Amino acid sequence: QKEVEQDPGPLSVPEGAIVSLNCTYSNSAFQYFMWYRQYSRKGPELLMYTYSSGNKEDGRFTAQVDKSSKYISLFIRDSQPSDSATYLCAMSKSGGSNYKLTFGKGTLLTVNP
């Protein structure tokens, strides 16, 4: 079983739609949960991260973590064509190994004008 599972999509939505992206994981030692956005031919760019369970909001983006279910989500409100990219979830343990990120495969999102 992979440590992190993420549906690769692709996901295609109309402009203005609410987008829901999610990952499941199996390692209960993960404490930091991150969402990266990657445009074509670019490196992953950190969108936001959450520590342990709970929600975090940043503009049109909301990250949710449910540690009891080992399930994390990223919601994008009022999606824009500029949101079209691959979204990667990543996780790490706390403490000295917090640099070792475990990634999902990424979900390719297209927002159509």
Add this chain to the structure above:
Amino acid sequence: EAGVTQFPSHSVIEKGQTVTLRCDPISGHDNLYWYRRVMGKEIKFLLHFVKESKQDESGMPNNRFLAERTGGTYSTLKVQPAELEDSGVYFCASSQTGHSGANVLTFGAGSRLTVL
């Protein structure tokens, strides 16, 4: 602030040849990491430098891979001899030290390696 810079952006070599990838981290970032994405797979950790010292190279696939960071500034990742399965995108990332919480990594655009 300049980001993480990687060179070359794309390298095409034949099996058995040698390739050296270079990474310039963000100035002042003591931590430097190499990650790799093989086609169809997830991005995976290769190794971690703190300044010039290798802290963790548990992700390095085998001894055909050699990473260095002389002087604690830029880093190189050499693959010698290259095999077909080494094809993929090699990402470099850097971060500051002293963070007690999440370690915020800034990634470069990656070096795409194609081994024929």
